[in-house]
Amino acid sequence: MDIRSQMTMVFHMDKCIGCHTCSIACKNIWTDRKGAEYMWWNNVETKPGTGYPTKWEDQEIYQGGWEKNGETVSLKGAGKMKGLKNIFHNPNMPIIDDYYEPWTYEYEHLFEAPEGDDQPTARAKSLITGENIDIKSGPNWDDDLGGTPDYARKDPNFENLSPQEQEAMFQLEQMTLAYLPRICNHCLNPACVASCPSGAIYKRGEDGVVLINQEKCRAWRMCVTACPYKKSYYNWHTGKSEKCILCYPRLESGQAPACMHSCVGRIRYLGVMLYDADRIEAVASCDESELVDRQMEIYLDPNDPAVIKAARKNGIADSTIDAAQKSPTYKFVKEWGVALPLHPEYRTIPNLFYVPPLLPAMATVENGTYNTTTDSLWGKIDASRMPIQYLASLFSAGNGEKIKEVFRKLMTVRLHRRDKTVGDLDIKELNQALADTAMTREEADDIFRLTSLPLFDQRFVIPAAHREEAMEMLESTADVKGNTGFGFKEMPARGL
Amino acid sequence: MRTKTILTLLLFGFLFHTNSSAQDGESLFSSCAACHTIGGGKLVGPDLAGVLERRSEDEIIRYVQNPADFDVIMMPPQNLTNAEIKAILNYIVSKSPAEGQVEEVVEVEEVVVALDDVKSGEMLFEGTTRFENGGPSCIACHNVDYEQMMQGGLLAADLTDVYSRSGGMVGIKGILTGLPFPAMKSAYGNYPITEDELVQLQAFLKHVDDNKIYQHHGEKKTMFLHFGMIGFITILILIFFLWFDKKKGGVKDDIYNRQIKSI
Numbered sequence: 001m002d003i004r005s006q007m008t009m010v011f012h013m014d015k016c017i018g019c020h021t022c023s024i025a026c027k028n029i030w031t032d033r034k035g036a037e038y039m040w041w042n043n044v045e046t047k048p049g050t051g052y053p054t055k056w057e058d059q060e061i062y063q064g065g066w067e068k069n070g071e072t073v074s075l076k077g078a079g080k081m082k083g084l085k086n087i088f089h090n091p092n093m094p095i096i097d098d099y100y101e102p103w104t105y106e107y108e109h110l111f112e113a114p115e116g117d118d119q120p121t122a123r124a125k126s127l128i129t130g131e132n133i134d135i136k137s138g139p140n141w142d143d144d145l146g147g148t149p150d151y152a153r154k155d156p157n158f159e160n161l162s163p164q165e166q167e168a169m170f171q172l173e174q175m176t177l178a179y180l181p182r183i184c185n186h187c188l189n190p191a192c193v194a195s196c197p198s199g200a201i202y203k204r205g206e207d208g209v210v211l212i213n214q215e216k217c218r219a220w221r222m223c224v225t226a227c228p229y230k231k232s233y234y235n236w237h238t239g240k241s242e243k244c245i246l247c248y249p250r251l252e253s254g255q256a257p258a259c260m261h262s263c264v265g266r267i268r269y270l271g272v273m274l275y276d277a278d279r280i281e282a283v284a285s286c287d288e289s290e291l292v293d294r295q296m297e298i299y300l301d302p303n304d305p306a307v308i309k310a311a312r313k314n315g316i317a318d319s320t321i322d323a324a325q326k327s328p329t330y331k332f333v334k335e336w337g338v339a340l341p342l343h344p345e346y347r348t349i350p351n352l353f354y355v356p357p358l359l360p361a362m363a364t365v366e367n368g369t370y371n372t373t374t375d376s377l378w379g380k381i382d383a384s385r386m387p388i389q390y391l392a393s394l395f396s397a398g399n400g401e402k403i404k405e406v407f408r409k410l411m412t413v414r415l416h417r418r419d420k421t422v423g424d425l426d427i428k429e430l431n432q433a434l435a436d437t438a439m440t441r442e443e444a445d446d447i448f449r450l451t452s453l454p455l456f457d458q459r460f461v462i463p464a465a466h467r468e469e470a471m472e473m474l475e476s477t478a479d480v481k482g483n484t485g486f487g488f489k490e491m492p493a494r495g496l
Numbered sequence: 497m498r499t500k501t502i503l504t505l506l507l508f509g510f511l512f513h514t515n516s517s518a519q520d521g522e523s524l525f526s527s528c529a530a531c532h533t534i535g536g537g538k539l540v541g542p543d544l545a546g547v548l549e550r551r552s553e554d555e556i557i558r559y560v561q562n563p564a565d566f567d568v569i570m571m572p573p574q575n576l577t578n579a580e581i582k583a584i585l586n587y588i589v590s591k592s593p594a595e596g597q598v599e600e601v602v603e604v605e606e607v608v609v610a611l612d613d614v615k616s617g618e619m620l621f622e623g624t625t626r627f628e629n630g631g632p633s634c635i636a637c638h639n640v641d642y643e644q645m646m647q648g649g650l651l652a653a654d655l656t657d658v659y660s661r662s663g664g665m666v667g668i669k670g671i672l673t674g675l676p677f678p679a680m681k682s683a684y685g686n687y688p689i690t691e692d693e694l695v696q697l698q699a700f701l702k703h704v705d706d707n708k709i710y711q712h713h714g715e716k717k718t719m720f721l722h723f724g725m726i727g728f729i730t731i732l733i734l735i736f737f738l739w740f741d742k743k744k745g746g747v748k749d750d751i752y753n754r755q756i757k758s759i
Binding site (some may be wrong): 061085093094097098136137 | 738739741742743744745746747748749751752754755
């Protein structure tokens with residue numbers, strides 16, 4: 001057992017209103033720079049939709065992620081031979097048009113234009129070439145099902161859906177959508193790390209944040225293609241690749257990442273989970289139908305004395321273990337089992353989990369009344385507007401039962417709360433629901449509380465970073481004792 | 497073979513030795529002798545006997561120092577002072593034979609070369625064996641039309657018919673020992689070719705010259721063309737299969753194209 005700690009996240013899709021506040025917070029802090037304008041370390045997509053970059057989920061195009069190779073996994077689009085084949089030109093890499101050409105408007109012209117017959121205009125200027133451009137697309141061009149024939153209908157997740165099911169999703173009065181906010185998954189088996197020829201990408205030991213060393217990056221851009229979530233971006237100005245850093249400077253000072261802190265719907269949860277690094281290969285290479293269940297096995301119970309002992313032995317600080325015990329993500333993912341990883345079939349073991357959206361059931365109009373009730377207890381789930389199979393291809397590698405299991409739990413919580421607040425439910429039905437999902441009323445209350453009424457400190461349980469311990473691994477602090485502070489990494493120009 | 501060489505050497509010695517008053521001119525003329533004779537007939541350059549009767553002294557001096565100023569550029573420029581050129585001209589005058597008296601130098605060239613020498617010469621020319629004093633192999637700059645050997649360099653003159661062009665063994669020897677060309681001078685000035693090597697090269701170049709009409713160079717040229725075409729097509733086919741499923745263009749190209757069409 002090789003226990004390590006990992007920062008994990010849960011996004012509650014039922015709560016997301018698609019306001020893009022997270023994206024803006026992230027952009028303002030990290031990617032409002034030359035060469036990074038097109039990057040959205042955090043973005044919010046509409047599902048069904050093709051996302052950003054367009055069709056990122058179609059690995060036949062981008063060749064990202066891992067594929068099962070006997071008892072182990074190998075990269076789909078990188079490796080020695082494949083790397084050699086594409087060493088001068090990597091055709092699987094997204095081009096700027098697959099993202100979008102970033103632009104600004106020539107606002108100054110509104111004030112400085114010479115007097116003329118017409119109103120001055122603010123034309124769109126490319127942030128790459130500086131030339132006037134005709135805007136062709138943006139990072140969320142398909143937001144709220146915009147441009148459906150071009151985007152939503154080409155969603156790669158429709159592959160396992162019958163044409164009737166697909167068509168049903170676009171019928172007036174039946175169509176539905178859900179918002180899918182995405183950041184880097186800080187995977188346990190990151191394809192970007194494995195693909196980097198320079199060894200510039202690494203997974204931080206203390207919290208599992210995946211980072212790109214800007215001094216070591218040599219612009220191979222193998223990570224850009226290898227990451228199946230397309231969350232590694234190439235900065236054309238600095239010639240280095242960049243990605244979400246999970247706001248580690250904020251984490252180290254005990255603050256939640258900017259996207260999570262600013263979230264209006266409070267959909268985001270952050271917490272530590274302890275995992276067994278010895279099992280990574282076995283989990284990543286297991287059969288596709290088992291991927292979700294096996295991934296859940298890798299996360300260990302932080303209250304188990306054997307786990308605590310092994311964690312201490314591995315140098316995990318008590319404060320981190322304490323945070324793992326209070327972790328909201330552990331509750332959602334492991335204890336309650338209502339959060340699922342996005343596209344586990346890429347076999348990177350992502351650490352960002354989603355509570356799938358329990359969309360309203362398909363209603364029927366009978367005798368002029370809008371009827372949403374169904375006769376059977378779980379009938380509403382089967383009549384879900386968003387086909388179960390569609391959600392399954394997003395969150396459980398096509399296993400619809402997994403989605404239904406989560407939905408039953410979420411429904412049970414609602415039934416329990418309805419019984420508690422309104423009290424008009426058949427108690428037999430509720431007990432049946434609780435028995436079916438093996439849930440107690442207390443548990444249902446806990447899920448309700450953490451979903452609807454969580455406190456700030458319950459959503460984000462961030463342990464002390466213990467940077468001093470990480471620092472001591474790299475340099476002896478005794479060597480610089482007596483210097484100003486802890487010495488200078490870069491000498492000041494004026495000298496010491 | 498050896499005796500023939502010695503005989504030619506003796507002939508050169510005889511040609512150069514008599515007039516002691518133009519001793520200076522005589523030694524300087526040795527570099528001219530690579531291409532010119534005095535009354536010995538045309539070699540690479542014209543016979544210089546009676547040259548002063550054909551051109552004025554000034555003209556000759558200007559030509560020797562800077563042949564590029566004249567339309568007829570045959571000779572590399574010589575780094576000689578006016579006095580030195582005059583000394584050479586004096587020497588030429590003194591050596592010019594009386595009218596109508598032309599020594600039949602070319603007639604002596606009834607040369608038979610040993611096959612061993614031809615082979616060694618070929619190896620020296622090609623660089624398979626190195627020159628003893630470390631000079632560069634001939635093929636680096638020169639080409640000869642000789643099937644058994646690869647195409648040589650194109651930096652300097654083609655040496656296929658250098659044997660007949662420069663007046664036989666004597667001419668070759670003159671060029672290789674006198675080094676009248678600046679490029680040759682800098683290449684072999686400090687790394688002289690030994691006597692044995694000279695003999696072998698002479699033999700090889702004569703052999704090449706004698707056999708030039710038997711070379712099938714036409715076939716060689718088309719062979720390269722054919723190989724090139726086959727190779728090019730093979731690579732194209734290979735590229736087609738290796739990168740068959742590559743991503744072509746942007747994923748939104750069809751959307752953009754349609755949008756542009758509808759405008």
